[in-house]
Amino acid sequence: MSDSSRQTPPGGTIYLDSAASTALRPEALEAMLPFMTGDFANPSAHHESGRRAHDAMERARDDVAAILGALAEEVVFASGGTESINTAVKGVAFAQAEAGVGRHIVTTEVEHHAVLHSLQFLERFGFEVEVLPVDEHGLVTPDEVATAIRPDTALVSVAYANNEVGTVQPLPDIARAVKERAQALGRQVPFHTDAVQAPNSHSLDVDALGVDLLSLSGHKFGGPKGTGLLYVRRGVPFLELLSGGGQERQRRSGTENVPGVVGMATALRLAQEEREAFTARTSMLRDRLFDAVRAACPEARLNGHPTQRLPHNLHVCFSDLEGESLVAELDALGIACSAGAACTSATWEPSHVLLAMGVPLDLAIGSLRMSLWPSITEAQIDYVAAQLPGAVSRVRASAVRAI
Numbered sequence: 001m002s003d004s005s006r007q008t009p010p011g012g013t014i015y016l017d018s019a020a021s022t023a024l025r026p027e028a029l030e031a032m033l034p035f036m037t038g039d040f041a042n043p044s045a046h047h048e049s050g051r052r053a054h055d056a057m058e059r060a061r062d063d064v065a066a067i068l069g070a071l072a073e074e075v076v077f078a079s080g081g082t083e084s085i086n087t088a089v090k091g092v093a094f095a096q097a098e099a100g101v102g103r104h105i106v107t108t109e110v111e112h113h114a115v116l117h118s119l120q121f122l123e124r125f126g127f128e129v130e131v132l133p134v135d136e137h138g139l140v141t142p143d144e145v146a147t148a149i150r151p152d153t154a155l156v157s158v159a160y161a162n163n164e165v166g167t168v169q170p171l172p173d174i175a176r177a178v179k180e181r182a183q184a185l186g187r188q189v190p191f192h193t194d195a196v197q198a199p200n201s202h203s204l205d206v207d208a209l210g211v212d213l214l215s216l217s218g219h220k221f222g223g224p225k226g227t228g229l230l231y232v233r234r235g236v237p238f239l240e241l242l243s244g245g246g247q248e249r250q251r252r253s254g255t256e257n258v259p260g261v262v263g264m265a266t267a268l269r270l271a272q273e274e275r276e277a278f279t280a281r282t283s284m285l286r287d288r289l290f291d292a293v294r295a296a297c298p299e300a301r302l303n304g305h306p307t308q309r310l311p312h313n314l315h316v317c318f319s320d321l322e323g324e325s326l327v328a329e330l331d332a333l334g335i336a337c338s339a340g341a342a343c344t345s346a347t348w349e350p351s352h353v354l355l356a357m358g359v360p361l362d363l364a365i366g367s368l369r370m371s372l373w374p375s376i377t378e379a380q381i382d383y384v385a386a387q388l389p390g391a392v393s394r395v396r397a398s399a400v401r402a403i
């Protein structure tokens with residue numbers, strides 16, 4: 001459909017892609033502005049303006065640390081989830097190898113590519129990566145993770161919540177099993193989690209979760225893009241990824257993004273304060289949407305765990321269509337969502353997450369992820385529900401014509 005034939009729903013485009021990115025919270029923007037103009041100085045500078053920027057950044061660090069139940073010195077600011085994950089995974093792996101601990105790393109098949117591709121990178125340097133399978137809901141069992149640990153295991157990395165299907169892992173149970181197994185081997189095995197999708201609905205208390213490293217990305221919870229953070233428990237072996245001026249206690253060199261840090265900390269505080277209301281509101285909207293999808297397309301299949309899932313994630317597969325075509329059709333109707341499958345230049349790449357869960361290939365290419373936000377109205381959900389069956393039929397018909 002051409003741009004001119006694009007429809008706009010009453011009230012404007014309906015944004016069902018909060019798992020991909022969220023709008024900056026007004027409170028975060030307001031907190032950031034002074035550090036973009038008046039107090040713009042380098043936080044390492046030895047003058048009054050620099051000190052003001054530095055103090056604001058350290059207040060943000062204290063706030064983040066309080067949310068995580070961590071020490072301020074354990075919080076490293078970064079440019080996003082990807083950098084945080086690369087830093088965690090590569091930083092621990094190289095430190096463990098240097099210390100002679102070993103080069104074996106345990107992870108799961110359903111990690112984000114920031115984790116999986118970082119680990120593939122490490123394989124080129126002699127690391128051995130054990131990728132654990134998941135069940136049909138995308139869950140890994142604590143036992144399986146623990147059993148995979150060997151005397152030479154350098155790191156375990158398991159995501160908190162999956163970005164495609166929304167399955168939430170039993171992180172405290174996995175962490176406990178990892179610790180028991182490591183103790184039986186007479187050592188400690190650092191446990192990292194990619195928590196990028198969790199902050200809107202789940203606790204980030206690192207002790208309750210039992211994690212040693214945790215990665216976040218600011219723009220997934222109403223903070224600015226280009227911001228992220230890594231929690232590194234004191235004593236965890238770690239080498240920096242970015243070398244330079246020694247900022248962030250030698251763990252991440254480069255002039256800190258003070259406005260970004262301040263905005264991210266503000267957004268994280270609000271997201272964590274509003275977790276209960278977020279969960280109640282988005283799960284109600286999700287159920288309303290899923291009921292409508294099922295009524296219109298009874299064969300649509302829900303992906304991810306039925307209950308242990310992010311409240312704002314609805315991920316379904318339709319037969320006989322390509323998810324990307326459905327996303328384009330919905331876009332033309334003013335509905336923004338995602339297919340959860342990557343299209344390379346000429347071929348459709350089905351999602352590695354769906355394939356790991358055993359979703360048949362023909363269904364895996366017909367996936368649609370709709371991720372909600374509390375500001376979405378019931379009327380908008382009803383508009384989507386009304387448009388979806390027609391969109392599915394049209395995409396199926398054009399797929400048949402193309403054969």
Ligand SMILES: Cc1ncc(COP(=O)(O)O)c(C=O)c1O
Nearest residue numbers: 080081082112114163196197217
């Ligand atoms: C689970 C998960 N991990 C990591 C990332 C990477 O975050 P960013 O793109 O903000 O660097 C994302 C982003 O989609 C994600 O959903």
